[in-house]
Amino acid sequence: MLKLLLQLFFVSFCFISGGYNIKTGPGCMIELMKFDMGGSAAVFGAAKALGQIKPLGVEVNNTDAEGRLTLADALVYACNQGAEKIVDLATLTGACIIGLGSSIGGVFTPSDDLAKEVFEASEASGEKLWRLPLEESYWESMKSGVADMVNTGARPGSAITAALFLKQFVDEKVQWLHIDMAGPVWNEKQRCATGFGVATLVEWVLKNAS
Template identity: 65%
Template sequence: VTENMISGRAMHPGDVLKASNGKTIEVNNTDAEGRLTLADALVFAEKLGVDAIVDLATLTGACIIALGDDIAGLFTPDDNLATQLEKASQAAGEKFWRLPMEEKYFEGLKSGIADMKNTGPRPGGSITAALFLKQYVKETPWAHLDIAGPVWTDKENGYNSAGATGFGVRTLVNWVLSND
């Protein structure tokens, strides 16, 4: 769990943090704390020797701008895992759209005082967030699902009641069951 409340021990812009894999991160946006926690979680998951890693997060507003409130972003460098997740999401009735992992955009995460910054420039923000996370998975097939848009609905829509939707759970259940 990540807490970003104000205190004397809160992180500050310009702080340099060290992730569990040894990579250093310059904090340039204290509101992008979730990806810092996910980074260490991804390192931990890979150490467990799992067959694949799929993370879900309400990581970026940029994904909402790109895809709206009904569609989540799917990021992965692994075509096989993308296909598995796309089939699972179709069976679940949840909409995902695969977005590019444009390596050139990692330039925007470069830092003069650390291995990388925790956020890149505004354009391509959901892509740079996924590229940040990618730095914490070495070889295990991995996907990031940015569920910021569809995780909440203001009104009942025939599929979900108003409020939190649980978006992504149905997809993950289908994915796990299809790989059992």
């Protein structure tokens, strides 16, 4: 029997009004930063659906955190709890929106097996995903002269370096997959959240819970 441990990462963003707006320029999307909790919302929605469906053999844990630094802490925590597989979702980079547009989530994983499972789930759910490379040579831009690493690398390939940052905090024995959902989390025409990721997570857990 396949044992799955679903770790839920709630990555919230505190949007503070007032003061100076230091994030300006074309494409800064400062007025839409409230959707940075979209990854959290998707995992929460999946947890709610799974709680109602009550599939066998699934453990659901919640953590409420903020940003990739705390997401890194959550990945370490999940590994320490004995998770065999981890799927995290986050509105992590604007670069993924530039690369894949507003309808497709970017997938990063060193595990072909886990990628196959999640893509089969996304096909069933109808949510669009595209696998992007974890190019290890890009890690050079993440190195620091005074610390183990920096939390942001060079602008080119920044969706990849962001995923590489998260990868540093995952045990090599754990199958891990990261979904950058910054694009499909928001419907610009309707000005509303899409709930992207919920259906795929539910499908994935149901298909692999036995």
